Amino acid sequence: MIRLAIAQIDTVLGDVEANLETHMARIDEAVQAKADLVVFPELSLTGYALQDLTAAVARRPMADDPVFQTLLTASQRTDLLVGFVEHDKRHRIYNSAAYLSQGEILSVHRKVYLPTYGLFDESRFFAWGDSIRAFNTRFGRLGVLICEDFWHASPPYLLWLDGADILLFISASPGRGLDAEQTLESARWVEHVAQAYASLFTTFVTNVGRVGFEDGLGFWGGSVVFDPHGELLARGPYHEESLFVVELDLQQLNRARTRLPLLRDERTDLVQRELLRIRHSGLPESGKRPE
Amino acid sequence: MKQDEINLEINPALARKILTGFIRSETSRVGFERAVVGLSGGVDSSLTCALAAEALGPENVMAVRMPYTTSSPDSLEHAGLVIEMTGVQEVTLPISEAADALIGAIPEDQQVRRGNIMARMRMIVLYDQSAEFHGLVIGTGNKTEKLLGYTTQFGDAASAISPLGDLYKTQVRPLAVEMGVPEVILEKPPSADLWIGQTDEGELGFTYEEVDKLLYLLVDRRHSPDDCVDAGFDRGFVENVSELMRRNHFKRVMPPIAKLSNRTIGYDFLYMRDWGT
Numbered sequence: 001m002i003r004l005a006i007a008q009i010d011t012v013l014g015d016v017e018a019n020l021e022t023h024m025a026r027i028d029e030a031v032q033a034k035a036d037l038v039v040f041p042e043l044s045l046t047g048y049a050l051q052d053l054t055a056a057v058a059r060r061p062m063a064d065d066p067v068f069q070t071l072l073t074a075s076q077r078t079d080l081l082v083g084f085v086e087h088d089k090r091h092r093i094y095n096s097a098a099y100l101s102q103g104e105i106l107s108v109h110r111k112v113y114l115p116t117y118g119l120f121d122e123s124r125f126f127a128w129g130d131s132i133r134a135f136n137t138r139f140g141r142l143g144v145l146i147c148e149d150f151w152h153a154s155p156p157y158l159l160w161l162d163g164a165d166i167l168l169f170i171s172a173s174p175g176r177g178l179d180a181e182q183t184l185e186s187a188r189w190v191e192h193v194a195q196a197y198a199s200l201f202t203t204f205v206t207n208v209g210r211v212g213f214e215d216g217l218g219f220w221g222g223s224v225v226f227d228p229h230g231e232l233l234a235r236g237p238y239h240e241e242s243l244f245v246v247e248l249d250l251q252q253l254n255r256a257r258t259r260l261p262l263l264r265d266e267r268t269d270l271v272q273r274e275l276l277r278i279r280h281s282g283l284p285e286s287g288k289r290p291e
Numbered sequence: 292m293k294q295d296e297i298n299l300e301i302n303p304a305l306a307r308k309i310l311t312g313f314i315r316s317e318t319s320r321v322g323f324e325r326a327v328v329g330l331s332g333g334v335d336s337s338l339t340c341a342l343a344a345e346a347l348g349p350e351n352v353m354a355v356r357m358p359y360t361t362s363s364p365d366s367l368e369h370a371g372l373v374i375e376m377t378g379v380q381e382v383t384l385p386i387s388e389a390a391d392a393l394i395g396a397i398p399e400d401q402q403v404r405r406g407n408i409m410a411r412m413r414m415i416v417l418y419d420q421s422a423e424f425h426g427l428v429i430g431t432g433n434k435t436e437k438l439l440g441y442t443t444q445f446g447d448a449a450s451a452i453s454p455l456g457d458l459y460k461t462q463v464r465p466l467a468v469e470m471g472v473p474e475v476i477l478e479k480p481p482s483a484d485l486w487i488g489q490t491d492e493g494e495l496g497f498t499y500e501e502v503d504k505l506l507y508l509l510v511d512r513r514h515s516p517d518d519c520v521d522a523g524f525d526r527g528f529v530e531n532v533s534e535l536m537r538r539n540h541f542k543r544v545m546p547p548i549a550k551l552s553n554r555t556i557g558y559d560f561l562y563m564r565d566w567g568t
Contacts, residue, residue, distance in 0.1 A: 012567070012568060013563060013565050013566060013567060013568060014566060014567050015567055049563050051561040051562055051563065052559075052560065052561045052562055053562065053566065175309070178301050178302065178305065178306060178309075179298055179300055179301060179302070180298075180300035180301065180302055181302060182302060182305065183305070184305070212316060213312065213313055213316040213317060213565070214563055214565050215317075215563045215564050215565050216313065216452075216453075216456075216457075218309050218312065218313060238308070239308055239309060239312055
């Protein structure tokens with residue numbers, strides 16, 4: 001059993017200190033609620049639409065960075081997943097998420113798919129991440145993806161094959177598509193795909209969204225947790241801050257995969273064979289990205 | 292493409308939640324607790340006033356009525372209904388004397404020039420009230436008028452934030468119903484009330500219902516003008532509306548700055564207005 005805390009927060013645009021304070025307050029609350037892990041949204045330490053602030057808020061996820069020092073100390077009390085702007089040794093800047101546990105950084109995921117269309121301009125400001133890896137924690141093997149990463153089907157699929165039984169998605173998605181429905185079109189889309197991944201991969205899937213505004217962009221919150229049967233375990237409020245705890249019963253993985261042995265039957269060799277064929281086919285209609 | 296792709300329906304309760312949150316956030320983060328709204332007694336400003344009152348508390352909203360000599364007496368009265376309904380603070384500051392100092396020199400048949408002076412005079416009054424009341428000026432313009440350029444630059448188009456700027460005129464109405472805007476305001480023909488007998492639809496030459504459908508296809512659904520003609524819209528109408536959108540784009544953007552340096556505001560000096568807040 002894991003007690004997962006969802007920290008559906010608002011952020012201050014470009015003020016890491018202020019956002020760190022919010023994190024510490026939420027971590028305190030989560031620890032009081034006996035959470036094992038607190039998940040914050042995408043770019044939770046910086047805010048989303050950073051534009052030319054991007055470089056100014058970038059950090060190295062190391063123990064000698066004061067912000068990470070504070071978070072690493074806090075990770076003695078509960079595991080943490082935080083979103084931040086990462087600066088690498090060669091001065092490239094990534095939209096990243098760090099998983100911290102018991103004073104250690106266990107994993108840093110760099111966003112692999114940077115939306116640069118419509119209202120998005122991420123690849124103007126960020127470098128592309130280049131790996132998708134599950135990692136071991138004291139609760140088992142997890143996988144982390146950032147927003148647009150899971151708008152593509154392959155990253156969740158790879159994490160599933162790489163052993164992740166809990167997929168932690170974090171988002172800072174501006175709400176859009178007001179129509180007659182109860183929720184925004186963008187919120188419905190994200191819930192659909194998160195639920196679909198939980199069902200298809202018989203795995204736990206959570207998406208943690210943020211709230212608040214940056215200029216006219218409004219973030220809808222509505223964080224969701226689905227179990228390995230694809231059933232909704234919990235949903236955060238729309239357009240409001242919230243911290244809530246969800247219990248994940250890992251025994252459900254056993255029951256779901258006995259009922260529906262999709263993981264057992266997955267044919268990775270076939271997938272690889274066909275991918276290689278498609279990659280080398282040179283067919284213009286293939287999904288291969290031109291190099 | 293068919294007409295049934297057109298869906299201008301909105302969930303008013305959801306729009307209310309988002310827009311009151313937007314007004315609260317964008318007002319408080321720039322250090323204000325209060326707002327100033329120019330209240331004409333039309334649907335857009337009545338709705339804006341109601342949203343601001345809900346977002347900030349009615350005591351923190353100043354509704355400013357700014358009649359001109361030729362303004363319809365109904366306008367003042369309808370604005371009064373909204374003030375009563377929302378419980379906001381109110382001030383009535385006629386612009387006739389100040390506007391006439393400039394309008395006097397303009398021939399009567401040049402209605403647009405005269406109308407622009409009235410709209411800009413109201414802007415001056417609102418920004419002065421902003422200083423007096425310590426309130427942020429909340430714009431009342433909708434998506435239809437912004438796209439068509441049916442606004443006065445630096446006049447009614449001037450504001451600090453624009454809560455209704457992404458709602459078409461026909462989408463404003465259901466939200467106004469949701470917020471309890473009085474029936475008499477919902478029912479009257481939309482008018483800028485800059486001269487006697489002026490109506491938006493009379494001046495534009497088409498109805499909001501027609502043009503909103505077309506704009507929805509062109510803008511929201513990214514259809515080409517030819518697609519819209521195929522869907523049954525009159526070619527002349529499609530061309531007229533497309534040209535209005537293009538020609539009036541200047542009203543929707545900041546003045547272009549001539550680039551000389553390596554870093555220029557607007558091109559490669561990029562920050563949200565909410566920078567640091």
